[in-house]
Amino acid sequence: xxxxxxxxxxxxxxxxxxxxxxxxxxxxxxxxxxxxxxxxxxxxxxxxxxxxxxxxxxxxxxxxxxxxxxxxxxxxxxxxxxxxxxxxxxxxxxxxxxxxxxxxxxxxxxxxxxxxxxxxxxxxxxxxxxxxxxxxxxxxxxxxxxxxxxxxxxxxxxxxxxxxxxxxxxxxxxxxxxxxxxxxxxxxxxxxxxxxxxxxxxxxxxxxxxxxxxxxxxxxxxxxxxxxxxxxxxxxxxxxxxxxxxxxxxxxxxxxxxxxxxxxxxxxxxxxxxxxxxxxxxxxxxxxxxxxxxxxxxxxxxxxxxxxxxxxxxxxxxxxxxxxxxxxxxxxxxxxxxxxxxxxxxxxxxxxxxxxxxxxxxxxxxxxxxxxxxxxxxxxxxxxxxxxxxxxxxxxxxxxxxxxxxxxxxxxxxxxxxxxxx
Numbered sequence: 072x073x074x075x076x077x078x079x080x081x082x083x084x085x086x087x088x089x090x091x092x093x094x095x096x097x098x099x100x101x102x103x104x105x106x107x108x109x110x111x112x113x114x115x116x117x118x119x120x121x122x123x124x125x126x127x128x129x130x131x132x133x134x135x136x137x138x139x140x141x142x143x144x145x146x147x148x149x150x151x152x153x154x155x156x157x158x159x160x161x162x163x164x165x166x167x168x169x170x171x172x173x174x175x176x177x178x179x180x181x182x183x184x185x186x187x188x189x190x191x192x193x194x195x196x197x198x199x200x201x202x203x204x205x206x207x208x209x210x211x212x213x214x215x216x217x218x219x220x221x222x223x224x225x226x227x228x229x230x231x232x233x234x235x236x237x238x239x240x241x242x243x244x245x246x247x248x249x250x251x252x253x254x255x256x257x258x259x260x261x262x263x264x265x266x267x268x269x270x271x272x273x274x275x276x277x278x279x280x281x282x283x284x285x286x287x288x289x290x291x292x293x294x295x296x297x298x299x300x301x302x303x304x305x306x307x308x309x310x311x312x313x314x315x316x317x318x319x320x321x322x323x324x325x326x327x328x329x330x331x332x333x334x335x336x337x338x339x340x341x342x343x344x345x346x347x348x349x350x351x352x353x354x355x356x357x358x359x360x361x362x363x364x365x366x367x368x369x370x371x372x373x374x375x376x377x378x379x380x381x382x383x384x385x386x387x388x389x390x391x392x393x394x395x396x397x398x399x400x401x402x403x404x405x406x407x408x409x410x411x412x413x414x415x416x417x418x419x420x421x422x423x424x425x426x427x428x429x430x431x432x433x434x435x436x437x438x439x440x441x442x443x444x445x446x447x448x449x450x451x452x453x454x455x456x457x458x459x460x461x462x463x464x465x466x467x468x469x470x471x472x473x474x475x476x477x478x479x480x481x482x483x484x485x486x487x488x489x490x491x492x493x
Contacts (some may be wrong), residue, residue: 075250078139078146079205080167081192088123088137088148097123099148101191103135103156103164104201110408114240115200118192119164120156121148137178139194144369167201172246175276176204177243179260182268184275191236207235244278245284262292270299273308282311294323305332318347325397325455325481326355327372367451368444371474377405378431380414387426399477402462406413406435411471413464415439430476444473451476 079280080102103120105111118134133154140147165171167190177485178185188210205213209232211246212218222232243260261269261284269288269321273281273296277278285293285308297305297320309317311331321329321344333341345353355373362368376396378387389403406415415435426436440462454463455478462477 074096076141078141078194079210079213080172080192081210083139084168085147086148087148088121088150088388090150091359092171092430096150096153097130098126099168100124100129100386101161101168102133103166106163106165111240114238115202116165116239117158118201119483131161134199139193139199153427175280176237177245177261177264178206178207178237178273178410178441179241179243179264180237182264182271185270186235201239203236203238205234205236208232209234210217242305245272245280252264260308264286268298268299269296270304271301274304278307278311282308285311290319291323294320297330298324302332306335309336314343315349318344322349322352325353325372325374326359327474328361328368328442329356330369334364362444365448366444366445367442367448367465367476368473370447370480371444371476372399373474374400374463375403375405375472375475377407377411377472380406380430380432380435382431383427384422384425384429384431384434387431388422388427399462399479402458402477403464405429405464405472405473407472410469413439413441413466413470413472416464439464442476443468 076358076400083099084101086099088099099121103122104118106116111117120131120296121134122129122131122139132150133156136152136154137148137150171187171190174187175184176187176435177183180248187204187206187207190201191205193200193202204359209222210234211220218232225232230471245261264272269284269292273284276284281304285296288296297308300308312320321332327378329352333344338342338491345357359369361373374397376391376394378390401419404417404419405413406417408414415437416439417431417435421434438452440460441460443456443469444465444467451463454460460478462475464472465474465476467473
């Protein structure tokens with residue numbers, strides 16, 4: 072049978088460490104674990120070192136010569152011999168007290184930001200490992216030394232003290248104070264979260280931590296997350312980036328989303344970004360910025376797909392595969408004539424259920440419901456509701472197609488997430 076001992080970090084920090092003869096060696100201040108996840112055993116970092124306060128000095132020793140004993144409801148740290156910890160581990164390892172305890176972490180399963188109240192460890196024959204973090208009330212009570220009386224009182228009333236653990240492999244630390252920890256390693260699993268979840272997490276972080284997390288994302292993910300952030304957070308993130316980096320990200324976003332962000336930036340900063348962005352995107356954004364804030368044009372998406380009525384379904388599908396548009400661009404497909412005048416609409420369903428040689432003129436719906444680019448935004452919700460539309464085309468005074476308003480933008484307006492009710 073394999074023997075093991077489980078214990079909490081809070082139970083040994085601040086306690087005395089003894090040698091095998093019972094002589095006090097010093098006070099336990101911290102444990103050091105492997106910071107490189109590629110070296111983890113079953114996703115768990117091993118404890119390499121221990122930091123002791125000896126007299127007034129802080130010294131580091133290899134943890135392999137220490138073991139944890141339980142007795143009389145207390146924890147005892149015992150050392151067989153003292154071996155200095157190599158300098159590279161002192162500099163590169165993760166300090167559980169300084170870098171994890173009380174720090175903010177991402178619960179990858181819960182997709183939210185939480186705070187570490189304690190760390191659970193286990194000692195096996197082949198080493199000691201950090202296996203989970205405690206983010207529950209019980210961990211907090213344990214830290215201040217009153218968990219036992221509180222649990223006793225709770226049991227008398229038929230209740231229990233909430234406890235919650237997150238396995239180490241389900242945690243991504245994002246607020247390390249130890250600057251030697253490489254953010255790319257710490258943040259790698261954040262890439263698996265949905266952009267909306269990451270946006271919520273970043274909005275809950277401080278200025279520096281949010282910038283650190285954002286900078287660790289790859290460019291595609293960063294652009295998606297930036298699009299999901301509230302406007303204040305978008306501005307904060309962009310201010311933390313160079314003009315070149317910010318322009319690269321904005322180039323990957325829909326022009327209407329970029330225009331929304333620019334409304335909250337200083338004019339000088341906007342001009343710098345526009346000059347650095349790609350010519351096509353920059354021109355689209357400039358055109359959107361001309362519209363008043365309460366007009367349909369200010370929230371429309373300019374990424375629309377239009378085709379000739381003489382095109383066949385096969386030709387349309389070939390073009391869609393080549394362009395690989397965003398999902399919202401497929402809410403409605405448009406038919407335009409000379410000078411981009413809007414003639415009709417058709418849908419993805421039409422492409423699926425009809426033969427490839429069918430012409431668009433045979434399946435399109437003429438005289439579609441549409442909006443004017445200078446129409447008031449407060450009129451849009453009623454039209455969307457009345458006609459049960461996912462997207463509505465927007466035309467100018469010459470009936471030329473300018474873009475479309477998607478239902479997502481209308482909902483954002485109604486719940487007050489955007490600036491559209493000014």
